[in-house]
Amino acid sequence: MLSLLWACDKKPPGTTPVAAPPGKIIVTLYPSQEQQTIHSFGASDCWTAKFVGNWQDEQKKNKIADLLFSMDTLKDGSPEGIALSLWRFNIGGGSFEQGAASNIKDEWRREECFMNADGSYDWSRQQGQQWFLEAAKKRGVAYTLGFSLTPPVFMTQNGKAYNATGGTRMNIKEGMMDAYADFLVKVAGHFNFDFLSPVNEPQWKWGKADGASQEGTQAVNTEIAALVKATAPKMGNTNAKIVVGEAGQWDYIFGKNEEGCGDQARQFFKPGTPIYIGDLPQVAGIISAHSYFTTCPDAAAIATRQQVRAVAEELKPLQIWQTEFGILGNICNQYSGAPRNTGIDYGLYVAKVIHQDLTVANATSWQWWLAMSPYDYSDALVYINTPSGKTDVPGCKTDGIVSDSKQLWAFGNFARFVRPGMKRIATAQSGKQGSENILVSAYKDSNVKKMVVVLINPQDREEVVQLNGMADQLLDIYTTNHTQNLKHSVSKPRELRLASKSVTTVTGIYR
Structure with missing residues (x-):
């Protein structure tokens, strides 16, 4: 029986198995x-950094930063943290300023926007996230990536940071694509990001008439290409490269072209297609997607990742990035997002997904979703409880207790030691x-x-x-x-x- 590695990699020619002692x-x-x-291992600042980064207790904030970014070792030689090599910064759309009128009920999931409706910029916003961005840089994190979930609210069709139409189109006013591109380039240049990801999980229908759980907009491939083509020529004064995809799950990059939002690898990177963007020098030769909903059973997980690898081989030298993962929903009745579970079984599951993405899909970067979280959910690396130790989201706004998870450390078995290059x-x-x-x-x-x-x-x-x-x-x-x-x-x-x-x-x- 083949290991998961050999399900895709071929045995080197001319080698024979080595006889092993019993047992x-x-x-x-x-x-x-x-x-x-390997390019990098990363995680994102959504959404907790906005509050935790503004805590008055610098020691606690630095503890979180050390767990995520530190390359230092303890006295016994064990690592202090997992030494991420990439940090994802969420470029907010302005739902936070709207408050309750945003119709995003949870204030932790609203984000500020650096741009005002009159076109001016306020770089004092997203201060909590800026604290963690600087903490990452101070600890030697190699790469930073800015990602956007929605255009600024004053550019959207409904004035909200989500699209409640149930349709497939991007939530942006007619004629505002160029202005959105200007905004993204301005932010990327200000923070000197290495990468810019302009659209996130465009296949999902974000929000309903009565509100949404977070910022987000759907988009079809033609709109994504139009945004990239509007953004790329403006990036001459930045160091950032555009990364496209961020597909909601793997199969949207090699097939599953429902409603014009799938087959993204070929649509964007096969020469001759109507929306080819692979010839733009500001566009990285990378297609990205998320590992959600494709991790079990094993045979299906492997088959999906073999197809991911195959489309990258077809479009050489296209790289594969896995750019968002956490334990979400019911996973084959073995694991569940809720309630929070930080034990070794969940750590082993995370390690297995990383292994499959690296050895079968041949991913060159692997990135986590929530770096830190106060929620009773299993999709974070570092957890925050109230100062009294309770799991209570509002009670963590200004202070809290910091704790780790086996998801963090199992991820660290890769991130801390498998370095860029x-x-x-x-x-x-x-x-x-x-x-x-x-x-x-x-x-x-x-x-x-x-x-x-x-x-x-x-x-x-x-x-x-x-x-x-x-x-x-x-x-x-x-x-x-x-x-x-x-x-x-x-x-x-x-x-x-x-x-x-x-x-x-x-x-x-x-x-």
Whole structure:
């Protein structure tokens, strides 16, 4: 039976399985068999940063920033944080200024807008988010991305930050596309973003007549292309590249062209199509989508990601980015968004999704949704409770208790160690029956001959692994399980012990 890695990657020619001692799993690394180059791992500031970033307690804010961005280590050698390499900044549409009149009931999900209706700008807005943006930069986060969910409210057809029509069209007034493009470029230039994502989940119908849960607008591909073509020529004075897609789920980028909002990879990046934008120098050769609703069962998850990889191969050198994920809704009756669950089973699920997106879809960047949250929901990395310890959203507005999650640390098994520019390499497994249940991916930095191997053991028992291809010296081991968070230890490559229900990252020199 093939591992999930080998469901897509082919075994290097001329290799034979290595005989394994009884009860031991052999993992063989093939550094010369390079796959994709990793760009980044990221998360977004929605929506909690607006309030938490304005807390008076700098120590608590810095604790959150350290958990998300720090490359430092504790005295025992364990990481202080997960060292994200990309930070997503939500460019607000102005629902916050509207207050209750926005018809977005939850004030935490309203956002300020830097632009006023008269065309002037107020850069003092979104101060909480600006605090975290600066905190990310101070801690060495390599990339920043600004993303927009809606045009500013004074540019929309209904004067709201959501589209309640139930249709497919963008919520923007006739003739305002160019003004929207000006706004996006102005914000991207002011904050010196590396990337600009102008449309988010355009396939979903945002809002109803009585209101919406957040800012957002649907859009068809022709509108997205028109916005990109209006934006691109204005970006000469910025360093940002445009990233398009942000599809609500994977299949919208290779098919599922319902209502003119699918098949995005070919529509945008195949030369000769009516809305081709791949020749615009300001547009990154990247198609992005979200991993929601495509993670189970395993066979369907793999088949979907194989099609993602296939369309990228067809349109080489197009890159694949997974740009939003969290635990949402009912997932095959195994996991659920509500109530909040921060245990190791949910961490293992997150690690498995990352593994599939990297090894089957061949994604070069993987990004989370809510970096921090006060909600009784499982879609965040860092959680906020009230000062008294309760789960109560309004009670966290000015102060609170900060806590972590296994989602955070399992994500960190990748983000903290697989750094921008590293290349994923091929691996193979043999030995103990059932070894296919151990998910393995490996990454190399050829400049320093460093290897990073991430092993996911979802089973309720310890497994013993022998790593072939690593130098025969002590390796650094970082384990996340029900009691440990990237806990540091050392091991020889021939006798690596994987704790039950764990995500383990191994770093060392390869031969």
